[in-house]
Amino acid sequence: MNPEIRKLSKIFLPLLTAALFVSCLSLKREIAISSPRERMELNLLELERMIVPLEARANEPSTGGGRQADIAQARNTINEMEKETAADADYAGRLAAWSGRLAIMEGRYSEGRRLYQQAIDLSAGNIPSIILGIRLEGDPEKRLDIIDGELALAGSRLDSFSSGNGELQIERGRTLSELRRFSEAAGAFDIAFASGIDSVYSESYRNARDRAWELRYAEASGGTFEILERGGLTWKDSITLIKNETQLLRFLTAGRDLSETEIFNRLLDRSFIPYTQDVTLSEWPAARPRPEDLVFRSGAAWLIWHLRAEAMADRAMLSRYSARYSLGGGARSPIADIPALSPFFDSVLGCVETELLSLPDGRSFHPAEPIRANEFLAVLRKM
Numbered sequence: 001m002n003p004e005i006r007k008l009s010k011i012f013l014p015l016l017t018a019a020l021f022v023s024c025l026s027l028k029r030e031i032a033i034s035s036p037r038e039r040m041e042l043n044l045l046e047l048e049r050m051i052v053p054l055e056a057r058a059n060e061p062s063t064g065g066g067r068q069a070d071i072a073q074a075r076n077t078i079n080e081m082e083k084e085t086a087a088d089a090d091y092a093g094r095l096a097a098w099s100g101r102l103a104i105m106e107g108r109y110s111e112g113r114r115l116y117q118q119a120i121d122l123s124a125g126n127i128p129s130i131i132l133g134i135r136l137e138g139d140p141e142k143r144l145d146i147i148d149g150e151l152a153l154a155g156s157r158l159d160s161f162s163s164g165n166g167e168l169q170i171e172r173g174r175t176l177s178e179l180r181r182f183s184e185a186a187g188a189f190d191i192a193f194a195s196g197i198d199s200v201y202s203e204s205y206r207n208a209r210d211r212a213w214e215l216r217y218a219e220a221s222g223g224t225f226e227i228l229e230r231g232g233l234t235w236k237d238s239i240t241l242i243k244n245e246t247q248l249l250r251f252l253t254a255g256r257d258l259s260e261t262e263i264f265n266r267l268l269d270r271s272f273i274p275y276t277q278d279v280t281l282s283e284w285p286a287a288r289p290r291p292e293d294l295v296f297r298s299g300a301a302w303l304i305w306h307l308r309a310e311a312m313a314d315r316a317m318l319s320r321y322s323a324r325y326s327l328g329g330g331a332r333s334p335i336a337d338i339p340a341l342s343p344f345f346d347s348v349l350g351c352v353e354t355e356l357l358s359l360p361d362g363r364s365f366h367p368a369e370p371i372r373a374n375e376f377l378a379v380l381r382k383m
Contacts, residue, residue, distance in 0.1 A: 040091045043081050047098050048128075049200045050074045054105055056204035074102055093123025100132045112136060127164035134171050140178045147172045166197030170205060177212050180225060185212040214374045224377070233373045235273060236260045236291040238303065241373070245380050248307045264291040272306045274299055279342045279367045295376070298344050298367035301357055304379055305347035308356075311383075321349040337364045356382055 051074055057067060078099050100115030113136060119129040130150055137143045151168050169192035176185035189209035193202045215228050224244050227237045239260045242248055252258075252266055267273045268288065275284035277299040295303075309317040322345050325333070333340040338348045348365055351357040356379045360366055 037088075040088060043084075044091070044094055044098070045198075047074070047077060047081070047095075048198065050077060051098055051102055052200050053204045055101065056208065058105060071102065071105055075106070078102065090123040090126060093119045093121075094126050094128045096122060097126065097128035097132045101128065101135065104132075104135055109136070127167050130164065131167055131171060140175050144172070144175050144179070147175060166192045166195035166201065169195065170197075170201055173205070173208065173212065177208065180215075182212045183216040185209075186216060214372070216374075228373045228377065230373065232370055233295045233300075233376055234292050235264055235289065235295055235299075237373060238295055238300070238376060239263050239267075239291075241377055241380060242307075245377065246383065248311055248380075248383070251310055261291050267303075272303060272310075274302045274343070277302075277367070279338055279344045279348075282341060282343065294370045296367060297357070297365060297369050297371050298348065300371040300376055300379070301347045301351045301365075301367075302344060304356055304383070305350045308350070308354075308383060317350060318346055321346045321353075335359065335363075335365050337367060351379075 050070070054067065054070055054074065078095065081095055082099075096115045097119040100112045100119060103109070103112040103115060112132065116129065116132045116136060119126070119132065123129065134143055134146050134150075137146060147168055151165065151172070154165050154168060169188045173185045173188035173192065176182070176188060186209055189205055189212065192205070193209070215225070224241060227233070227240060230237075233241075239249075243260075243263075249263060252263060252270075258266075264273065268275075273289065275287075275289060277296045279298050306318065309315055322340070325340055325345075333342075333345065335348060335352065338345055344367065348357075348367065352359060352365070357365075357375075
């Protein structure tokens with residue numbers, strides 16, 4: 001080695017070593033300072049991602065012992081976190097709030113209230129505590145007032161993403177669904193999902209949002225809501241919806257309160273209900289349909305179009321499209337799965353052209369699929 005280089009290395013190597021040592025000590029101190037806070041935040045995030053799906057599933061049909069096992073696992077996680085000593089009051093308050101929310105699912109409401117008081121004593125105003133307080137209110141109308149008040153406060157803050165808007169909108173969607181204000185509930189869920197909230201909320205509450213959207217036409221009371229909740233539609237259900245939501249049956253009932261079965265038989269005898277829903281058949285079978293039979297899209301189109309023709313006093317509507325297409329020669333149907341010579345041709349084309357019903361894929365009608373109750377009700381609302 002060059003003597004000059006050797007001399008310089010003797011001078012600078014100790015200096016470099018000392019500098020690296022000081023740098024490592026500084027980095028170690030930074031890690032030591034930041035690690036507890038980071039660890040606490042990661043703990044709370046882990047807990048949030050365990051408890052939120054459980055809360056979302058609370059009102060869904062029972063999943064057997066699986067949910068109880070998940071609740072027990074979350075409780076064990078909280079117990080382990082509580083063993084770690086932390087002087088941070090905000091962390092301790094939020095941990096108590098999550099513990100309280102889990103206590104509600106365990107059926108321990110008094111413990112939930114105790115933990116709520118503990119949480120706000122330690123750290124008033126943190127979002128998990130606010131949500132816990134909301135959930136401890138049994139009256140949904142009062143709960144909604146609390147949520148709207150908290151949203152007003154959150155909206156006045158500059159840090160809208162960190163102020164809990166998303167979590168509060170989730171609570172608003174849940175409460176509005178409980179109050180059967182489904183259109184507003186769907187909107188609240190959509191606002192929450194777009195707020196920058198953790199993905200666990202959109203994953204956990206997607207079904208609740210979709211259900212609210214499907215039930216957005218439901219009334220606060222009466223048979224309509226119960227029918228929409230079931231999803232599938234029978235002839236009897238369809239008559240109930242028509243009776244509840246329209247005056248389309250007055251020509252048949254003259255204002256009298258006839259039973260659904262009696263109305264069904266009258267509609268069947270007057271060809272407002274088809275004997276078959278198979279669009280490939282050109283002749284009716286001998287067997288009569290029953291009021292409890294499911295309504296397919298083909299049968300719904302038939303009933304809707306015949307009611308429309310009656311309401312408009314225009315029986316020519318019932319053959320308008322077959323007459324038009326037969327003049328062109330070839331009798332080719334513009335809808336792939338509805339034969340031009342089918343008895344359902346006019347009803348389906350009429351409903352599609354007037355946008356009462358749609359082609360789900362833009363090409364086919366899917367006549368053999370059961371129609372959903374909310375879709376049928378939407379058609380009645382359009383009419």
